[in-house]
Amino acid sequence: GQNIDQPTEMTATEGAIVQINCTYQTSGFNGLFWYQQHAGEAPTFLSYNVLDGLEEKGRFSSFLSRSKGYSYLLLKELQMKDSASYLCAVMDSNYQLIWGAGTKLIIKP
């Protein structure tokens, strides 16, 4: 079956760095996405990786290893507004998104 695993909850301190991991097993692979979702709102796109390596975009970076079925989202210089759920999703061979359950990130002052 298809499966996306990510931690349920993480806590970090304002100004620090946090890494949110995601492992996946899917039928085919057409890219991995990270989305940020604040409570009561729709997800917003953060990153897309289809090739191995690190993609950096401001304070956020996303890494992918296809051979390991692994990705991480790295958030630097954490701000209170970064408190949200972070969803990992993989696009399978049918171009359908398989969603992880999300990681709730709590930022403490």
Added chain:
Amino acid sequence: GAVVSQHPSRVICKSGTSVKIECRSLDFQATTMFWYRQFPKQSLMLMATSNEGSKATYEQGVEKDKFLINHASLTLSTLTVTSAHPEDSSFYICSVLSGTSHNEQFFGPGTRLTVL
């Protein structure tokens, strides 16, 4: 990226009534739109794939007669929750798939449905 709107943003209805939710792609012609449902503290659950000019493709466990989807044009898809019950209360989100490599998905703001 594509701009997607949903209407209404919030709706409260009585049990047994039907509710229609509209999803519009404002600046992009979308042959494919997706409808998701999200219960509190849970991830997105794909309900169906809406295809312009043809029948929607429903995910396993989603009743097609209860959740009617109409994708009549390239910019509009509607989801009608028929005979709504309290257990249908949820956050309904639509999205548009764009990009030549299907690597961009843009979400609408979502519709909060509460069935009393």
